[in-house]
Amino acid sequence: MTETIIPLRPRSEENSALARVDVTAVELLARGQAASLQAARTQVILINLRGHRDQMTALFADLRAREPAGDVQIDTANAGLVVAINHGVVQIDLFIARAQLLMAETAQSSG
Numbered sequence: 001m002t003e004t005i006i007p008l009r010p011r012s013e014e015n016s017a018l019a020r021v022d023v024t025a026v027e028l029l030a031r032g033q034a035a036s037l038q039a040a041r042t043q044v045i046l047i048n049l050r051g052h053r054d055q056m057t058a059l060f061a062d063l064r065a066r067e068p069a070g071d072v073q074i075d076t077a078n079a080g081l082v083v084a085i086n087h088g089v090v091q092i093d094l095f096i097a098r099a100q101l102l103m104a105e106t107a108q109s110s111g
Helices: 017-030 037-065 072-110
Strands: none
Touching: 017 037, 037 072
16 A cells, blocks of 8 residues: 545535545555555445446336336336436446546556
């Protein structure tokens, strides 16, 4: 483990997404589960992205399995949701690929 200075955040930022990532990343770093703070942050972000992807995939499957409601507005809304969820999953996949690339680059630079 390399020595790293971890800046403290002001109280107003304690509940921010970045603060939550940092808290979990520091825990990974302290347990020796990451080689650096950047690697730990990337691991936390990957875990979060995969969790969101799983949720969206489950919602996508649920919407696709539904029979048409017979109400044009509801069926149109459901079709729009399917398209939006599919787009969201694709975007998350792109973020995951980028985070994996960042992890590989981080491992190379610290190794």
